[in-house]
Amino acid sequence: MTNKSIWVFGTRQVVFGAMGAAIYGVLSWTTQFLQLPAAGNVSFRPAVAVLVFFGIAYGPWVGLLAGVIGNTLGDALSGWGFFWNWSLGNGLMGLISGLAMPMINDFRARADLIKGITWGTIGIALGMIFASLTEIFVGGINLNTAVVGYFLPAFLGNFIVILVLLPILMTAFAGVAARRGR
Amino acid sequence: MLATWKYRPRDTFIQSLDPRTRLIFLFCVIFGLSIPQIWDYRIIVPIFALSLTLYFIARIEWIDVRRAWIFIIVLVIFIVGLNALLSGRGGPPSVLQTQSPTLFEVQFYIPGTKLGFTVPITIIKLWFAIVQITRMLTMAILVIPIPYTMDPNIYGVAFRRMGVSDKISFAMDLAFRFLPTFARDFATTVDAQRARGYELETLKGGIAAKLRRLAPLIIPVVMQATVTGEDVIDAMDLRAFDTNKRTWIKELHYSSRDQIMLGLGVSIFVACCLLKWVFGIGGFFVPRFFFALFGY
Numbered sequence: 001m002t003n004k005s006i007w008v009f010g011t012r013q014v015v016f017g018a019m020g021a022a023i024y025g026v027l028s029w030t031t032q033f034l035q036l037p038a039a040g041n042v043s044f045r046p047a048v049a050v051l052v053f054f055g056i057a058y059g060p061w062v063g064l065l066a067g068v069i070g071n072t073l074g075d076a077l078s079g080w081g082f083f084w085n086w087s088l089g090n091g092l093m094g095l096i097s098g099l100a101m102p103m104i105n106d107f108r109a110r111a112d113l114i115k116g117i118t119w120g121t122i123g124i125a126l127g128m129i130f131a132s133l134t135e136i137f138v139g140g141i142n143l144n145t146a147v148v149g150y151f152l153p154a155f156l157g158n159f160i161v162i163l164v165l166l167p168i169l170m171t172a173f174a175g176v177a178a179r180r181g182r
Numbered sequence: 183m184l185a186t187w188k189y190r191p192r193d194t195f196i197q198s199l200d201p202r203t204r205l206i207f208l209f210c211v212i213f214g215l216s217i218p219q220i221w222d223y224r225i226i227v228p229i230f231a232l233s234l235t236l237y238f239i240a241r242i243e244w245i246d247v248r249r250a251w252i253f254i255i256v257l258v259i260f261i262v263g264l265n266a267l268l269s270g271r272g273g274p275p276s277v278l279q280t281q282s283p284t285l286f287e288v289q290f291y292i293p294g295t296k297l298g299f300t301v302p303i304t305i306i307k308l309w310f311a312i313v314q315i316t317r318m319l320t321m322a323i324l325v326i327p328i329p330y331t332m333d334p335n336i337y338g339v340a341f342r343r344m345g346v347s348d349k350i351s352f353a354m355d356l357a358f359r360f361l362p363t364f365a366r367d368f369a370t371t372v373d374a375q376r377a378r379g380y381e382l383e384t385l386k387g388g389i390a391a392k393l394r395r396l397a398p399l400i401i402p403v404v405m406q407a408t409v410t411g412e413d414v415i416d417a418m419d420l421r422a423f424d425t426n427k428r429t430w431i432k433e434l435h436y437s438s439r440d441q442i443m444l445g446l447g448v449s450i451f452v453a454c455c456l457l458k459w460v461f462g463i464g465g466f467f468v469p470r471f472f473f474a475l476f477g478y
Contacts, residue, residue, distance in 0.1 A: 019408075
């Protein structure tokens, strides 16, 4: 992607936002058998790496769309229902990760991989803080449960996921992008 | 190739409804149970019965939904239900904060050692598992028929006519359309990797090792999506997407039956909110008859 203007919202963002959402929804649904230990409504989602990757590769709007729509689809498919605060938290995760897009030049380079993981970590931290703290009003839990029962397991689980899977995704994407010439 | 949901036109009440009515009704039920956090079986069971009735009158063939049902049952009963039964998590805090008689204990010990722990199965946890399963099925039953009974061509226009912007509507439309494609791609990838000796059922090692071993399943699907995305962008650009104000060919109109269903959906949502926030009804509790069932 040559145009590094991250706040453009055109055809590219619509399509990859939708693609990211569909993949995030499908993978959340198919890999949810991995339940996080000690977490209330939080399931262990390898798909989070895909969400962060779409943000980093295609920008904040794509990350936001993929997170909000994808989480809604994943939850709806699984029968969890609709949790607007977790969907918005996932959207924030993608949006903040997407802020790294203009800083990434080579998806294979070690420095850019570290930038991707760093922004992804900031994204999951802020996204999960938002979702966990709003759960105090939505779910009637106390601050301790929000932090210890929701935020920490969700953050740690997602952090491990992006630490392991994001570099693999970024490296694979470097090859695909080079072949496509975009 | 774009895979599609197994949509088939049928002469049923459900399919005669405007798609907006169905989506709004679905949102009303989901929001009604989720936002005010309804865990009272007296509210959940009637809504569950209504969802089940709507499901049956949709007349979807069993062969079409068999896999979806197997997945939902395995997930809801064996994963969510057991998780609720053993840990009591995933619901209101009162499940873990309230004292309750223990029915039996489950031992998790490494054979031949004293390493492990005992999990008490209490009446409150058992009731919570039943309520959690019913609550999730209520929502799942409303969602399952949508791909089989709603024309994929009207997802976008339905969201647009609900007031969502053109671009977001199109993104929603594309996301819905690509969902079965990626689900099929994922299944194909799993089959292809199994043919090469990949053992999904025996993901051994710690969390990091398990995650690394999921890469052969995730990477091909994601990379294929990035390539497909570029082709879709080209196709849309050639059709001058995003160059001018967009129009939608399909017209949608509400009929009287839509108004009845919308009224019912809104009533459910309002009733759930009022019952919980005004009258304090709808929270989690274990009914007396359930205690009596076990002699307490």
